[in-house]
Amino acid sequence: MSDIYETVIGLEVHVQLSTRTKAFCGCSTAFGAEANTQVCPVCLGLPGVLPVYNKKAFEYALKVAMALECDIQKTVKFDRKNYYYPDLPKNYQISQYDMPLAYNGKITIEDEEEGSIDIGITRAHLEEDAGKLMHDEQQAFSYVDLNRTGTPLLEIVSEPDIRSPEQAYEYLKALKQTIKYLDVSDCNMEEGSLRCDANVSLRRKGSEKFGSKVEIKNLNSFKAVRDALVFEQLRQEEALEEQEKVIQQTRLWNEQKNVTEPMRTKEEAQDYRYFPDPDLVPFEVAPEVLERVRQSMPELPRRRKERFVNQYRLSEKDVEVLTSEKPLADFYEAVVSEYNDPQAVCNWVKGEIMMHIKDRPKGIEDLGLKPGHLASIIEMSKKGKISGLAAKEVLRENLDSGKDPEMIVKEKGLEQVSDKGELESIVVKVIEQNEKSVNDYRGGKENALSYLVGQVMRQTKGKANPKLAGEMLRKKITG
Numbered sequence: 001m002s003d004i005y006e007t008v009i010g011l012e013v014h015v016q017l018s019t020r021t022k023a024f025c026g027c028s029t030a031f032g033a034e035a036n037t038q039v040c041p042v043c044l045g046l047p048g049v050l051p052v053y054n055k056k057a058f059e060y061a062l063k064v065a066m067a068l069e070c071d072i073q074k075t076v077k078f079d080r081k082n083y084y085y086p087d088l089p090k091n092y093q094i095s096q097y098d099m100p101l102a103y104n105g106k107i108t109i110e111d112e113e114e115g116s117i118d119i120g121i122t123r124a125h126l127e128e129d130a131g132k133l134m135h136d137e138q139q140a141f142s143y144v145d146l147n148r149t150g151t152p153l154l155e156i157v158s159e160p161d162i163r164s165p166e167q168a169y170e171y172l173k174a175l176k177q178t179i180k181y182l183d184v185s186d187c188n189m190e191e192g193s194l195r196c197d198a199n200v201s202l203r204r205k206g207s208e209k210f211g212s213k214v215e216i217k218n219l220n221s222f223k224a225v226r227d228a229l230v231f232e233q234l235r236q237e238e239a240l241e242e243q244e245k246v247i248q249q250t251r252l253w254n255e256q257k258n259v260t261e262p263m264r265t266k267e268e269a270q271d272y273r274y275f276p277d278p279d280l281v282p283f284e285v286a287p288e289v290l291e292r293v294r295q296s297m298p299e300l301p302r303r304r305k306e307r308f309v310n311q312y313r314l315s316e317k318d319v320e321v322l323t324s325e326k327p328l329a330d331f332y333e334a335v336v337s338e339y340n341d342p343q344a345v346c347n348w349v350k351g352e353i354m355m356h357i358k359d360r361p362k363g364i365e366d367l368g369l370k371p372g373h374l375a376s377i378i379e380m381s382k383k384g385k386i387s388g389l390a391a392k393e394v395l396r397e398n399l400d401s402g403k404d405p406e407m408i409v410k411e412k413g414l415e416q417v418s419d420k421g422e423l424e425s426i427v428v429k430v431i432e433q434n435e436k437s438v439n440d441y442r443g444g445k446e447n448a449l450s451y452l453v454g455q456v457m458r459q460t461k462g463k464a465n466p467k468l469a470g471e472m473l474r475k476k477i478t479g
Ligand SMILES: [Zn+2]
Pocket: 022, 025, 026, 027, 038, 039, 040, 041, 042, 043, 044, 150
């Protein structure tokens, strides 16, 4: 990026609220069902039906609004957004126009150079999702699956406060992390639970006026958002350098070619003929509801990170990993409450546990590991009852069978030999059998000793206390 221009980015994110039923009817929202099996007269918009807003979806949206420090609209009003929608049989979408549920919020992101910065949230409003068109190349017509029609969405619109593709990436990361902490959406981009459109324009540094805005759609991963913005930033900069006009348009991200391509030119704003939905009576948000939701708010990622650093004396880097997801942070704290060595528990969770949760769809929940069990493994290892190697084996066995770790140690005879008498004869044998290494060590080669310790470990099938074995060997050799 040159020093002449400044990039201005705003993001629109659609989050599917993870209610079991749709926004205005009782149809299931489960993903992956056979086409058109989760529909009813309400979500199909048949005449004579009355929609009723889903209370759960409303509370979920309130949670997000509070987490984003938004002001909350006192009276909730729904509007109809009229348009010809091939995937929405009503031909209008229930949305919120001039009175969004939440507005004027913010979220803090980390910028590599500037540190923490706040990105404004213009608004967050409730709406329903549309269906899905399926095109078959062999046939002259398309199919429509209306299972998704009427699924509750929260659209979150940022202020044009984002100044680089990297910041856009961080914004999405922070937003997703917050929403996942609230447990109101799985934010799964592959299944469409989180969708993002980006607006990007360039302007001369110091200018207050915005340049022509390009909207990018078809972004189905955070990486795609970043890559598309990098491409678009460069494309617009080149156009401006050549004195060309940047056309205000909608472009699609082509992931294969790594370019954005024009979709349609927006001559003027689409006229959606919004009007208040006469079927949905405006209602006041009851103070009790607000209070209940406020009470149910979890500690959010940023607060939790700060607390972890202060309370457990861990490094920022460690805390970043531990608080990346709420269930993992909860698990960590549960283990520490059973065995109060925050750093040791952190090392285990970051190392061994992360290795075991890798590639699992849900993470720590899928592991079935009891915090008390891990606490007991760490304690046995710290106290020298089992070796580090044995501790890892106990964990593996515990994950397979769920058996109590102390029982596993007993059954497998993994108790570490810390008894000098028991080790004496083995140490003597190892010294006799490894004359060369013994001489090397005498000659000053420090690592010859670790080889000899390794031999003791081998002969005891990993049960010897390596520290003790090392001390005994050294004493005997240099004696
Ligand atoms: Zn329905």
